[in-house]
Amino acid sequence: MIRLQAFLARAGVGSRRKAEGLILEGRVRVNGALARLGQKVGPGDLVEVDGKRVEPPKERVVLALHKPKGYTTTRHDPYAQKTVFDLLPPIPGLHPIGRLDRDSEGLLLFTNDGALTFRLTHPRHGVKKVYRVWTEGGSLPEAVCRKLVQGVELEDGPARALFCRPAPGGAFLALAEGRKREVRRMLRAVGYPVRRLLRVRVGPIRLGDLPPGRWRRLSEEEVAALLRESGLE
Structure with a gap:
């Protein structure tokens, strides 16, 4: 038996947070009855979202x-x-x-x-994402890289790079979060707008x-x- 939100997440419905939202909105039923947050389900239970049956994937892809x-x-x-x-x-x-x-x-x-x-x-899990960027200002100076690692203030709060290394025409840098257009906004904040952004790594x-x-x-x-x-x- 596992919690319903975990079941839905494993089935690919979305994150656990999204699954919790679907349950609270009354869009999930278990064996025909309205589901409860924290409810547990097992192999014999019929789980439906918006009237459609949901089954865990047979194989992780x-x-x-x-x-x-x-x-x-x-x-x-x-x-x-x-x-x-x-x-x-x-x-x-x-x-x-x-x-x-x-x-x-x-x-x-x-x-x-x-x-x-x-x-x-x-x-909170801090999975590192590494980017190669090319900027309008060319290769980032070491001082600008240090500033990005120390952190810059954005409209939705402070942001910092895990590391930053100058490269021809720009830099390599890594972040642990993925706010909307975060890399572009960080580099614009230090005066180096992005011309091209290429993500080269996610975790391992x-x-x-x-x-x-x-x-x-x-x-x-x-x-x-x-x-x-x-x-x-």
């Missing part, structure tokens, strides 16, 4: 995509000409682990395991030589490393 510029990280968006799901196989429950904005490129992970998504995206998973627009399935060893990183091992 984790994919890596090299997201090209111009694609939106969403499944359905009437204003988006291209979405990342145009590039992926039709796997039930597949959803992105975090996001990259339309103008950004690089490594984007997908899974059908909501619990894994929650662990890898929640700030590297972009490597995966071509833009292509995806691959993570190996068992890579999935195990992600589970260790998320504390789900």
Whole structure:
């Protein structure tokens, strides 16, 4: 027996927080009865969300995509000409682990395991994401890198890099959280607006030589490393 919100997360409905919201909104039923937050379910129980049966995925799937510029990280968006799901196989429950904005490129992970998504995206778990940036000001001076590590003030609160290293035309830097357009806003705050942003690593998973627009399935060893990183091992 497991808690209902954990069941829903593992089924790919969304994070545990989203699952809790669905339960509180009265959109979840167990064996025909309105579900309660904290309720436990087992193999014989019928779980429904908005009248549709929900079952845990038979197999955990984790994919890596090299997201090209111009694609939106969403499944359905009437204003988006291209979405990342145009590039992926039709796997039930597949959803992105975090996001990259339309103008950004690089490594984007997908899974059908909501619990894994929650662990890898929640700030308290501090999963490191590494970016290669090119800026309008060229290579970042050491002093600017130190300022980014010390922290800068944004409109939604302070933000800091885990590390920053100058590189030709810009820098490499790492963050432990993923607020909306956070890297771009941080660099603009220090006077170095981003021209190009490429995410090269999420936790132990590297972009490597995966071509833009292509995806691959993570190996068992890579999935195990992600589970260790998320504390789900």
